[in-house]
């Protein structure tokens with residue numbers, strides 16, 4: 305279980321999704337006293353496939369969770385994965401194969417497998433369920449301590465609150481001084497489903513999805529497929545974007561759920577006339593795929609922190625999923641924050657400076673990935689010169705993942721520590 309707590313401050317995490325759970329474990333291992341409060345009755349094993357890129361794999365390895373995950377899903381799941389692009393229309397011509405650097409090893413897995421593999425690592429006494437946070441307030445005027453209020457009428461007092469409560473975050477409103485207007489409909493939807501690879505092949509699907517994820521490109525629409533559970537299952541995400549409705553300019557009609565199940569015919573209509581692989585794929589999709597109206601945090605936050613309240617994961621920077629990078633950014637947040645809070649020189653009197661430094665290091669990186677994820681969607685949806693010039697398309701596809709996957713988190717942490725020394729929050733000598 306965790307290292308005995310050795311800090312003079314306490315941390316509470318609101319939200320036990322991928323970001324919150326990993327952050328709680330990382331803090332416990334760093335000797336920080338942490339309590340996690342989740343709105344649901346248990347760690348929710350819902351969702352679909354998630355791709356964990358090389359950057360996030362490095363964060364998990366550094367936290368010491370990678371082996372736990374690989375035990376659950378099989379060590380062979382950690383491998384170099386490129387991305388193969390095909391035209392969605394016509395006869396599904398291969399357009400480009402992105403070859404990942406051999407050291408950039410990633411994982412494709414079901415979100416349920418991820419949570420199941422690591423939930424047992426957290427000290428069970430630190431996890432509290434049916435605790436929906438409704439507000440955060442200061443414990444008393446002039447105090448830096450904070451009180452988390454829950455829907456069931458109870459509350460919890462602590463020194464630091466980490467908001468890991470996803471895009472609909474209740475904690476974000478504290479960081480934004482009570483006026484949270486950042487949940488924005490992206491004007492993009494995704495149909496999702498899992499299909500058996502054997503059935504896909506039997507239906508005449510030709511592209512190989514055994515190792516590398518594949519993407520079928522088309523005007524304003526594209527498909528992403530990646531293998532799960534050693535290639536037995538294929539995670540399918542089919543996007544439809546409305547570029548004539550810019551992000552933030554339209555809301556869903558009142559009462560429309562963000563996620564709903566729809567008849568497969570709706571999907572078939574969207575992709576009518578696409579190539580033979582897509583026709584085969586549509587035959588194999590579940591009769592009722594789920595339809596996600598994708599929301600994002602936009603415009604971006606000026607800071608991920610206010611006082612001793614700090615945001616991680618989708619609560620801070622929910623983004624479009626076109627680079628499969630959202631959960632990975634949450635894992636990067638969790639790792640950097642746990643290293644800074646667990647640093648030997650962090651104590652109750654310099655928490656404010658440490659949290660501000662976390663924000664100054666993480667915000668530009670997460671925002672860059674947010675922007676790149678949007679741009680990646682426009683490339684996959686052939687929104688520029690790539691629509692008529694395949695060489696332009698290839699060039700744009702060539703280096704898409706490098707800045708996401710090839711990032712040095714240790715250098716970020718060193719930079720943060722040196723910033724804290726320069727500002728006087730940590731001693732001027734280097735350890």
Ligand SMILES: Cc1cc2nc3c(=O)[nH]c(=O)nc-3n(C[C@H](O)[C@H](O)[C@H](O)COP(=O)(O)OP(=O)(O)OC[C@H]3O[C@@H](n4cnc5c(N)ncnc54)[C@H](O)[C@@H]3O)c2cc1C
Pocket residue numbers: 318319320321322323324341342343344348353354355356435436437438468469470471472473474494496541596598616617618619625627628629630631632633634
């Ligand atoms: C179609 C699609 C495909 C995607 N594919 C990928 C991919 O391939 N790779 C990738 O990295 N990312 C992907 N993502 C993004 C990824 O799913 C998210 O970035 C990630 O799940 C965010 O994790 P999180 O822990 O920050 O938030 P969440 O997973 O939303 O977890 C938040 C947790 O907080 C709890 N909670 C909420 N409100 C409260 C409250 N008030 N009080 C207490 N608890 C609360 C919730 O119950 C939940 O457990 C995809 C997203 C979509 C929509």
